[in-house]
Amino acid sequence: MKQLLFALEDLWKRKWLSLLLLIQCILLLCIANFVTDNIKDLSNMKQEVERVTKSEPIYYFHDLTTEKQLDRTLNQSAHLEEYKKIYKEIYEKQDSQAFSLYSTSYPFDLRYFKENVKDLIVEGHQVYIDVLTFANQSFYDYAQLKMAEGRYFQKEDLSPSKQPTSVVIGADLSVSLQVGSEFTSDEERFRVIGILEKNMSYMNLAASKDFIQLDRMILLPTPVLEDNTDYYSIISSSFIPTSNEQDLRDLMEVIQQQGHISFIYSDLSKQVPYVLEDKRKWIQMQLMLTILISAFTLISITVSYLQFIRKYMFDLGVHILIGATKNQVIVRLCSQLMILFVIANSIVIFIIHKFQLSFIVTVISCLILWIIPIIRIRKMKIDEMLRRKS
Structure with missing residues (x-):
């Protein structure tokens, strides 16, 4: 307990250096959580993709409408009936399972x-x-929603x-x-x-x-459709679960007959490899960046911690001179870093509400950072410590 009190006193005496160490510890924990979240996100994404595409095919629209076509149709109420016809063809058939993610x-x-x-x-x-x-029933099934109340x-x-x-x-x-x-x-x-x-x-x-x-x-059961823009937004975000591709061909004929907007349909499962690859590349880029930042942060913590110890070497020598053992001095040093990480964990957990990963990173970081100070204290003689008064 005494060594813990000494550690607190040490941190307070060098409060600005302690603050720098604390900020570095917080940064390290945040980076670790960020990387883990991205890896989990990719795993969840794979599971979601497999779930969505394992049953009947889901088709979606590739919008090939040009800006010129949109300007001509969205700004002229004369085309409203054309949009309504396409909308009815997608959503108002008796067996329609279509939904929109707009x-x-x-x-x-x-x-x-x-x-x-x-x-x-x-x-x-x-x-x-x-x-x-x-947010109709098809969307409910697609997203596998669950009700709390x-x-x-x-x-x-x-x-x-x-x-x-x-x-x-x-x-x-x-x-x-x-x-x-x-x-x-x-x-x-x-x-x-x-x-x-x-x-x-x-x-x-x-x-x-x-x-x-x-x-x-907020989820609405049906859209409020008043003008061309409303219809276009819903149509261009439509997804159609069906095992009968002929339904899609018939729908394309209706769209082409209008002549003012251009869509082609695609099977969602064919998009999956591109989406996953894009996600992988994004995560790999983030991982490379975060690994570099983590390494730099860990090195910075090590340098700051060693500087902190160097400034206290005389005090530690005096501590040993008046009867403390080297093991007690090591506990005093290790407690300093442990206190900083406890405070850093409290701050990170308060912000991101995650404890387990931060605890693991803390244990690993402390074990790495304690190595050099422990070796130095064990090998250093008392007269060397007393010569290092800053």
């Missing part, structure tokens, strides 16, 4: 979300929340004219709202019918390498 940001009345303000964008009396605009959308929730509009919210928004709560966006009213479990997410394999978290999102 999301956007809606302005909602701030007073309903005051507990979530720190996580959201606020402008005046409105707060902007991401909304998945077409309430229920998911049913047939009676699908009518666009139904008021208030039924919604399902992410887990983080349950701080502000509960099942049955109502809230508004301009003049439109919404009622919460369900709350998702924490950490629900989905992947848009056609467009992204990352999981899209639903914890701070």
Whole structure:
């Protein structure tokens, strides 16, 4: 216990050097957690890809529409009926399993979300929340969603004219709202019918390498479609699970007949190797960078720690001169670094809420960093220590 108190006194006497060491320890722990998260992310991605593509094929659209075509169709209401026809062909067939991964940001009345303000964008009396605009049953199956409370959308929730509009919210928004709560966006009213479990997410394999978290999102059962832009956004983000590729060919004929937008369809499973390879390259690049930063950080900690010890060599010599053993001095030195890592762990755990990896990195780092000081103390004679007064 005495050695621990001596270690605390040592750290306080050289507080600026101690602060530098603490910052370096925090950086090392953060880097280690960052690397591990990326490796886990790749593993989770592989599992998700295998799950999504192991059943019936899922097709998605490659959008080949030019900017000139979009300018001509999106800005002219005369083309609205053409978009409606394509939309109906995709979504309103009796056996349609199509879903869209289009999301956007809606302005909602701030007073309903005051507990979530720190996580959201606020402008005046409105707060902007991401909304998945077409979270039908097919999306529920695709993302394998789980409910913490309430229920998911049913047939009676699908009518666009139904008021208030039924919604399902992410887990983080349950701080502000509960099942049955109502809230508004301009003049439109919404009622919460369900709350998702924490950490629900989905992947848009056609467009992204990352999981899209639903914890701070609102899910709508059907999109509000008013103009060409709304229809185009939904259509271009559509996914169609089907074992009958002829359905896709028929759909392409309908699209081509309109003559103003251009799509081709692709099997999602054929996109998977490219997505995984892209993710691997991204992680490899991050790993190389983080390994270099980690090595530099570890070297910096070693240099700072040795400098810290050098400044205390005279004190340690005096400690031995008045009766301390070298083992007690070693405990005093090792305790200094251990205290810094305990503080660093507390800070990192508070920020990222992970303990196990930080503890492992701490143990490994301490074992590496203790080697040189222990060897030096054991080999150094008392007269050498007393000559090193700074």
